[in-house]
Amino acid sequence: MSVLSHDDIxxxxxxxxxxxxxxxxxxxxxxxxxxxLAHTRSMLKGPVAxxxxxxxxxxxxxxxxxxxxxxxxxxxxxxxxQAMGWALLPFTFPGLVVASVLHSLPFVVQPLxxxxxxxxxxxxxxxATLRAGPWDRFLSVALPLARPGFLTAAVLGxxxxxxxxxxxxxxxxxxxxxxxxxxxxxxxxxxxNELQQAHVLAGGMVLFGFAVMWLLYLVSGRSxxxxxxxxx
Numbered sequence: 001m002s003v004l005s006h007d008d009i010x011x012x013x014x015x016x017x018x019x020x021x022x023x024x025x026x027x028x029x030x031x032x033x034x035x036x037l038a039h040t041r042s043m044l045k046g047p048v049a050x051x052x053x054x055x056x057x058x059x060x061x062x063x064x065x066x067x068x069x070x071x072x073x074x075x076x077x078x079x080x081x082q083a084m085g086w087a088l089l090p091f092t093f094p095g096l097v098v099a100s101v102l103h104s105l106p107f108v109v110q111p112l113x114x115x116x117x118x119x120x121x122x123x124x125x126x127x128a129t130l131r132a133g134p135w136d137r138f139l140s141v142a143l144p145l146a147r148p149g150f151l152t153a154a155v156l157g158x159x160x161x162x163x164x165x166x167x168x169x170x171x172x173x174x175x176x177x178x179x180x181x182x183x184x185x186x187x188x189x190x191x192x193n194e195l196q197q198a199h200v201l202a203g204g205m206v207l208f209g210f211a212v213m214w215l216l217y218l219v220s221g222r223s224x225x226x227x228x229x230x231x232x
Contacts, residue, residue: 003196003197003200004197004200005197007176007177007180007185008185008197008201010176010177010180011176011180011181011182011184011185012182014093014177014178014179014180014181015161015162015181015182015183016162018093018096018097018100018161018181019100019157019158019159019161019162020158021097022097022100022101022104022157022158022161023108023154023157023158023161025097025101026101026104026105026107026108026153026157027108027150027153027154027157029101029105030105030108030109030112030153030157031112033048033052033109034108034109034110034112034113034115034116035112035116035138035142036048037049037052037109037113037116038113038116038117039116039121049113052105052106052109052110053106053110054106055102055103055104055105055106056106059166060103060164060165060166060167060170061166061167061169061170063099063102063103063166063167063170064099064166064167064168064169064170064171065170067090067095067098067099067102067167067170067171068090068170068171071088071089071090071095071098071171072088072090073088077089078090089171090171090172091171091172091173091175091178091179092172092178092179093172093178093179095171095172095179096168096171096172096179096181098171099167099168099170099171099172100161100164100167100168102167103160103161103164103167104156104157104160104161104164107153107156107157107160108153108154108156108157109153111149111152111153111156112146112149112150112153114149115145115146115148115149115150115152116142116146116149118149119142119145119146123141123142123145124137124141124142127140127141148219151219152216152219155212155215155216155219156212156216159208159209159212162182162183162205162208163183163205163209164181164183165183165184165187168181168183168184169184169187172184174188182201182205183205185201186198186201186202186205189201
């Protein structure tokens, strides 16, 4: 008999799908936010940075609770969606994506922000003197220089989404094949005293976490070596 049940395999596939979609969405949303934070001199920089970083200190259940109120049938977003004939987001896979994007946003924005700040303005100014447009400067200069930051952001965003529990439980519930992700499945095994299955899932997530941290260590080490070589 297989240690992993059909529901566990479904949860694994759903978690990978959720983490992949969330990571892509975070890179699309987080890149302009990080770019603005790295270059703006607006007085709004502090408040915006604080809002982006809020999930780092906010309990996930609190975020999930307010998302339920916002997206539910009596919330402003939920009422607007019903008025347009759209389905409500709570307890659906798209709802999980929205919650995961909000919960993992700082794990993508902060590495990108740091990468853009470390790059400085000089390379962009040089490219501007060569008549490169803003979009061209970003694609041909900023993007290659900030590549380690993008890799770190993508890995952290993916890994953090895989490990989410509180916010996905609040906004998605525990629907097999629809919203039951690995962390929820693990909790279910522990609650049912199915320790063998729980060990397999927990051990797999520990190994995944170790691999993520090792990859980040290798990326940051190469970046430092590369930076040292360029400065030399």
